[in-house]
Amino acid sequence: MGRLEGMALEPLVDGHGRRIADLRVSVTDRCNFRCQYCMPAEGLPWLERDEVLHFEEIERIVRLLAAMGVGDVRLTGGEPLVRREFPRLVAMLAPLADDLSVTTNGYLLERDAEALVRAGVNRFNVSIDSLQRDRFFEMTRRDALPRVLRGLEVLAGFPEAHPIKVNAVAMRGFTEDEVLPFARFAREHPYEVRFIEFMPLDADHAWTPDSVLTGDEVRALIEEHFPLAATPREPHATARVYRFADGRGSIGFINPVSEPFCGDCNRIRLTADGKLRTCLFSLNETDLRGPMRAGATDADLEHIVREAVWRKELKHHVNEPGFIQPARSMSAIGG
Numbered sequence: 001m002g003r004l005e006g007m008a009l010e011p012l013v014d015g016h017g018r019r020i021a022d023l024r025v026s027v028t029d030r031c032n033f034r035c036q037y038c039m040p041a042e043g044l045p046w047l048e049r050d051e052v053l054h055f056e057e058i059e060r061i062v063r064l065l066a067a068m069g070v071g072d073v074r075l076t077g078g079e080p081l082v083r084r085e086f087p088r089l090v091a092m093l094a095p096l097a098d099d100l101s102v103t104t105n106g107y108l109l110e111r112d113a114e115a116l117v118r119a120g121v122n123r124f125n126v127s128i129d130s131l132q133r134d135r136f137f138e139m140t141r142r143d144a145l146p147r148v149l150r151g152l153e154v155l156a157g158f159p160e161a162h163p164i165k166v167n168a169v170a171m172r173g174f175t176e177d178e179v180l181p182f183a184r185f186a187r188e189h190p191y192e193v194r195f196i197e198f199m200p201l202d203a204d205h206a207w208t209p210d211s212v213l214t215g216d217e218v219r220a221l222i223e224e225h226f227p228l229a230a231t232p233r234e235p236h237a238t239a240r241v242y243r244f245a246d247g248r249g250s251i252g253f254i255n256p257v258s259e260p261f262c263g264d265c266n267r268i269r270l271t272a273d274g275k276l277r278t279c280l281f282s283l284n285e286t287d288l289r290g291p292m293r294a295g296a297t298d299a300d301l302e303h304i305v306r307e308a309v310w311r312k313e314l315k316h317h318v319n320e321p322g323f324i325q326p327a328r329s330m331s332a333i334g335g
C-alpha cells in the first residue's frame, strides 16, 4: 500500500533534515461543538462551500504526498464527521495511506463508526474533556457526554479499530478534577487516555502560560493513586506513554508546551481550504488549492510542496518572549 501505480518520488525532507511522513488533513472547518479552548460560543465565520477542497482535490494531494513517503494520514477538522459523505472520502484515501486515522469529538460515532471502519479507518482519536456530564457541557458548550460515550462503545465493538485513544485537553482550574476519573476510565476500558496540554490556538485568545496544566502535574496527580511506569518514546511520537504499574492499561501525555517534541517532528498539515502548514504554530501557509484549480501539473504541485516543506520551522516559540499566536484557531487549522 501507500504507493499507487508504483509511483515513487524522492522522500520529502525539510531544511533541517527531517523526513516528513505524517499528514493531518482538515476536511472541514465546521464543528458541532464549541469547546472553550478552541472556538467562540457563537462559532466562527465558516468557509464558503467552494473554498473547501473537493474530495478529488484532497485525494490528489494525498496521492502526491504518498508518493513522497507520507504514509500516515489523519483526518480531522473542525469535526470531520460533519462533512457530508465523509466515509466516501475515507474509502478514496484508504488505498493511498499506510495508516489512516480520524480525530473526532465522537458526537456522530454511533451513526458512522461502522461505515468508517469498513471504509478503511484503522485508528481513532476521540476527544473527551470530562467524564462528568455538567462539566463536559461547560467545556464543549454541548450537553453531549452520554451520546459521545455511546459512540465510543459502538467503536469499541470493532476490534480492527483498537487501540482507541481518548484525548483530553488539560487546563488549569478545570482538568485537575478530571484526572482520577480518566485514570480509572483508562484502567477499566480498552482506551488509551491521553492528556494534551492546552496550547495557544484558541479563538478567544484566552491562553496564558499559567492556564496550561502540564503533563508532569497530571502525572503526579495520577501517581498519588496509581503508580506508573514509563515506556520508551516511539520516534516522532507526540505522546509519552506510561503503563499502570499493575499492568491494567496505559495513559499518555502530550506535552507540546512544557516538553516540546519539535526535534523529530515529521508532520505537515493541510487545511480545509487547501493551505499547506508546516507547523501548528506557522505564521505562513502555502496555497495548494489556487494552483490546483489553475491547472498545475503534479510536477508543479510537487515543487510547491517541496519548497514549503524545506522551510518547515525548526521549532515553535510558544515559550519565548514575542511569541505570536497564529491567526487561525485549532478548528481552522485542523488539530
Ligand code: SAM
Pocket: 031, 037, 038, 076, 077, 078, 079, 080, 103, 104, 105, 125, 126, 127, 167, 168, 169, 196, 197, 198, 199, 200, 201, 202, 330, 331, 334, 335
Ligand atoms: N473535532 C475533532 C475533535 O474534537 O477531536 C477534531 C478537531 S479538534 C480541533 C482536534 C483536537 O484538538 C481535539 O482533541 C481538541 O481537543 C484539540 N484542541 C483544540 N484546541 C486546542 C488547544 N487550544 N490546545 C490543545 N488542544 C486543542
